[in-house]
Structure formats: C-alpha cells, structure tokens
Amino acid sequence: MKIAITAETSQGLDSQVAQHFGHAPYFILVDIDDGAVTATQDIANPFAEAHQPGEIPTFIKQQNAEVMLSGGMGGRAIEFFTQAGIKTATGATGTVRESLEKYLGGTLAAAAPCAESVAHGHG
Numbered sequence: 679m680k681i682a683i684t685a686e687t688s689q690g691l692d693s694q695v696a697q698h699f700g701h702a703p704y705f706i707l708v709d710i711d712d713g714a715v716t717a718t719q720d721i722a723n724p725f726a727e728a729h730q731p732g733e734i735p736t737f738i739k740q741q742n743a744e745v746m747l748s749g750g751m752g753g754r755a756i757e758f759f760t761q762a763g764i765k766t767a768t769g770a771t772g773t774v775r776e777s778l779e780k781y782l783g784g785t786l787a788a789a790a791p792c793a794e795s796v797a798h799g800h801g
Contacts, residue, residue: 679710681781682743683774688720691775697749699768700734701726706774707741713782732758739764747777747786756789 684702685693696702702723709717721741725733735758738746745765759766766789770777780786 679745680741680743681708681710681745681747681778682706682738682741683708683746683770683777684748685720685774688722690718690720691715691773691778693720693774695747695749695770695772695774695777697771699748699751699755702748705738705741707743708774708778710782715778731755735759735762735764738762745781747781751789759789 683706684696684699685704685706686696687693688704690706693704693706703726705721705723707719707721708715723734725737731754735755739762743764745767746759747767747770749768749770751766751768756766767781767786768789770780770786777786
C-alpha cells in the first residue's frame with residue numbers, strides 16, 4: 679500500500695504534517711508492506727502556490743497512492759479523491775511518522791471537510 683501525507687518539509691517521516699492540504703509544500707509518499715514502512719519519498723507539491731480543483735488529487739493518483747492523509751482538507755478535495763478511488767483521512771497532526779502510526783492503528787480513519795471549507799460552502 680502507498681500512503682501520501684501532507685508535509686511542511688522534505689524530512690520524510692520526521693516532517694511535520696501540513697494542516698492545509700492544498701497548500702502543503704510537500705507530500706511524503708510511504709510504501710507499507712505487512713504494516714511496516716518499506717520506502718519513503720519526498721515530493722514537492724507542484725500546486726502549492728496555486729491549483730485548480732482536482733489537480734492535486736490527480737497528481738496524487740499519478741503517484742499510485744491509495745490513501746491521502748492531511749491535517750485538513752476541503753469537501754471538494756475529499757470528493758475528488760473518492761472519485762479517484764483514494765481513501766482520505768483528516769485530522770493528522772504531529773510528524774508524518776506519528777500520523778502514519780495513528781492511521782495504521784485505526785485511530786485516524788475518517789475524512790471530514792475542514793471548517794473553512796464548510797464556511798465557504800464546499801462541505
């Protein structure tokens with residue numbers, strides 16, 4: 679399984695999780711086999727400065743990720759990921775490693791639109 683996680687820096691599992699999905703500077707891609715990390719890759723977000731709806735989910739799909747973890751995410755992004763067959767979970771905090779452990783342990787399992795997205799009618 680390949681999991682993508684939003685990140686503030688390119689420090690792999692030690693990166694802090696980025697709280698704003700669309701403007702995350704990096705994505706950390708983590709390969710998991712039998713519950714263990716087998717590889718990581720740091721990728722700069724080519725759409726961090728500006729993007730159109732659906733561009734980032736398409737980019738993450740091209741990286742062969744099956745799951746997307748983030749601090750926060752808008753309702754439309756969640757919908758685009760769902761349409762692409764990618765599971766999402768929001769509420770990730772701390773380091774990429776900590777969020778990954780929470781996801782694999784089942785305590786970070788659902789995605790909900792962030793308050794800003796709901797306030798703008800994108801929930």
